[in-house]
Amino acid sequence: MTRRSADAAVIVVGAGLVGLAAARAIGERLGTGDIVVVDKEDGPARHQSGRNSGVAHSGLYYAPGSAKADLAVRGRAALEQYCSERSIPYRTCGKVVVASDAAQLPALAELERRGAANGVRVERLDSERLRRIEPHVRAVGALHVLDTGVVDYPGVARSLVGEVCVAGGELRVGLELTQAAVRGDGLDVAFADGTRLRTSVLVNCAGLQSDRVAARCGAEPSVHIVPFRGDYTDVTGSSAELVRALVYPVPDPRWPFLGVHLTRSIEGHVHAGPTAVLALGREAYDRSVDRTDALALLRNRALWRLGLRYWRTGLAELRRARSPERVAEDLQRLVPELDAADLRPAAPGIRAQAVSADGRLIDDFAFAVSPRCVHVLNAPSPAATAALAIGQVIAGRVDTIPRRTGR
Ligand SMILES: Cc1cc2nc3c(=O)[nH]c(=O)nc-3n(C[C@H](O)[C@H](O)[C@H](O)COP(=O)(O)OP(=O)(O)OC[C@H]3O[C@@H](n4cnc5c(N)ncnc54)[C@H](O)[C@@H]3O)c2cc1C
Incomplete structure (x- = not known):
């Protein structure tokens, strides 16, 4: 049901996992159901939250003391419990x-x-124990990470939508935020189709567009989003039988991505990926070039600095992404018996990775505030795992913003 009133206590922009988890947590913390989640697409989880590896990360990789480490560990535990209580596959x-x-x-x-x-x-793991866990994997050394899981993220997103709505909120799809301006004790929010809403607080969880949405809300974000494409490969036939669960390489410590890995998904099929190359369109899943995005990238000094810093790794990633043979070779390093003929291209994802003005890839989750707004400016992996915990952080920040009385 669409709300007739043009007011909401809180508007959340983005119906990915972070936005939906934030809406639920804000409702609980503020004791209100008066929350509207808006998304420009025709449903929830159409971008990163529905185009990822489906892994619930343990917290292995992240610098101790970082927000990523803390929120991944807490978020994964919360996610496991959430799924178990609602019979969502995990x-x-x-x-x-x-x-x-x-x-x-x-x-x-x-x-x-x-x-x-x-x-x-x-x-x-010694070689004997590795053989018992993953009989077809070859290694000179290996770790077993017991807490890692696989999960149905789109199912989690659908469940969160249901809870936000039952609490009195709503999801409005097909609404693209174009501008938000502080007026009096609230914000006037405008959308591409002419819809206007008024709110006390806006929460920006716009993923690949989060820097632009922040700018449209009058903020001056200190970071730019750079899109990194991740191509996947389905592993079919007898090769799929060679992988029991999840097999990851040791990642390059200078690069925030985990390397092409093998995943037996929650549905039971095996996929490999994702690669990590610069995309010339933030939502260009078909590899097309988005003129606006490509020009913005070219004009972006931070990206040039990023290129100078990471050109070697970037070129290696590009070569890999352009060559199915190289992907097969990388996978055969993990599982030598894997047959390249069993690999098929699969649907890609595109990551929103924030880059600082001096061209550094921002490793940790990043949040910012501007008048009446909370912005999530960097929520790359493991933000799907951590979404429920990130939602609590956002709710805490929203709670510090004075709300109008009587809508
Ligand atoms: C290839 C890949 C693999 C990954 N693997 C994993 C993994 O295994 N485990 C893990 O934990 N994480 C993983 N991640 C990361 C994880 O998917 C993301 O960190 C997480 O989904 C981010 O959620 P989000 O809600 O911030 O963004 P999104 O899911 O991208 O949602 C943002 C939403 O904002 C909407 N929006 C944008 N602009 C506007 C606007 N102007 N008006 C209205 N709506 C707007 C979009 O339509 C979108 O629905 C992966 C990501 C990728 C891309």
Whole structure:
């Protein structure tokens, strides 16, 4: 049912997992159902939240003390409980992280240390134990991360929509925010189709568009979103039988992405990916070039600085993404028996990765406030895992903003 009143106590922009979890947490914290979640698409989870690896991360990788470490660990536990209470598919399958050559062993040891510091259950595997867990994986060293799981994220998103609506809120789709301006004791919010709403507080969870939405709300975001495309490959036939759960390489510590990995999804099929290359369109899943996005990237000094810093890794990633043979070789390093003929291209995702003005990839989650607004400016992986915990953080920030009385 669409609300007739043009007012809402809180408007959340973005019906991805972060926006929906924020709406639920805000409702609980403020004791109000008067929340409208808006999304420009025709339903929830149409971008990152519905186009990812479907993994509930343990908190292994993240710097101890960072928001990512804290919120991933708390968020994963909350997610597991949430799914169990609502019968949403979730399976704690564990994962192995695999060093394929001796040069990766120090990085593997650092992951083990980080995991332990973050309270993650992680064990070093000898070759016999690795063989029992993943019989077809080859490694010179491996970790077993017991807490990692797989989950139906679109199912979580649908469930959150249901709860926001039952509490008195609503999801309005097909509404693209074009501008928000503070007027008096509230914000006037305008949308591309001419709809206007008024609210006390706006929460920007717009993912790939979050820097632009922040700017449209009058904020001056200190970061730019750079889109990184992630291509997936379905592993079919007898090759799929070679993977029981999740098999990850040791990631490049200078790069915030985890490397092409093998995942047995919650539905039971195996996929590999995602790659990580610069995309010339924030939502260009068909590899087209979005003129506005491409020009914005070209004019973006932060991106040039980023290019200078990471050109070597970036080129290697580009070569891999352009060559199915290289993807197959990377996977065969993990599982030598895997047959390249069993690999098929699958639907891609595009990550929203914030970059600072001096060209650094922002590693941690990032939030900002501007008058009557809370902005989520960096929520890359593991933000799907951490969404319920991120929602609590956002609700805390919203609670500090004075709300109008009597709508
Ligand atoms: C390839 C890939 C693999 C990943 N794998 C994992 C994983 O296994 N585990 C994990 O934890 N995380 C993973 N992630 C990260 C995770 O998916 C994201 O961190 C998370 O989904 C972010 O959620 P969000 O709600 O912030 O963004 P999104 O899900 O992108 O939602 C943003 C929403 O804002 C809407 N929007 C944008 N602009 C406007 C506007 N102007 N007006 C109205 N609406 C607007 C969009 O339509 C969209 O629905 C992965 C991401 C990718 C891309």
